Amino acid sequence: MTPHRIFATSFASVYPLYVRKAERKGRGKDEVDQVICWLTGYDAVGLEKAIADEVDLETFFAEAPRYHPNASLITGVICGHRVEEIEDPLMRRIRAMDKLVDEVAKGRRMTSILRGDDSGARRSAPTRPA
Template sequence: MAEHKIYSMSVNSVYPHYINKAERKGRTKEEVDEIIFWLTGYDEAGLNHVLESGTDFKTFFKEAPRMNENRTLIKGVICGVRIEEIEEEIMREIRYLDKMVDELARGKSMEKILRH
């Protein structure tokens, strides 16, 4: 079975959409970055390298410095699919990120988004 096309998409092709979604709802790029840092363990320099080098989503998650163990607390439906039922690891990681950015755009506090 062929891999989903999002796996080969560059993070830098989707990242601006995360930023735009957040900013349209009065949130900031810094908050989106904080979500990414929390989820993946990347820091600002690491994220900038990923964006500049055209790293794809599969590599982005496979090479993440430290996936946050509390990411499994992220529950719910994204794109009509319950996150906790997604079996493919990389797809689940992508959907965790999507869900967190959605929560940001819906006005949820960073404390709740980051599962404190």
């Protein structure tokens, strides 16, 4: 069976589409970066390097520092397929990333998007009593 053509698509070509989708809905690039980094374990430098090196999606996920253990909690329909029912592990990871970005664009709370894992959620500064 021939590998799906999305595997050879560069991360650098889909990344701006993710950002544009989020920005159209009033969300920001930083939120897109946050969910991608949460999912893959990349830091900001690693993410920028993957974009600059124009790695394909297969390489992007193969070289990911740490695929988040809560990624298995990502469920729902994206591109007409249920994420949790996709058999190919790479395709499931790609669609899980799509799903997270979709949830950012839909305005969901970050703790919900990150499947209850607060470690990736940005914390606001504590307020001081007046």
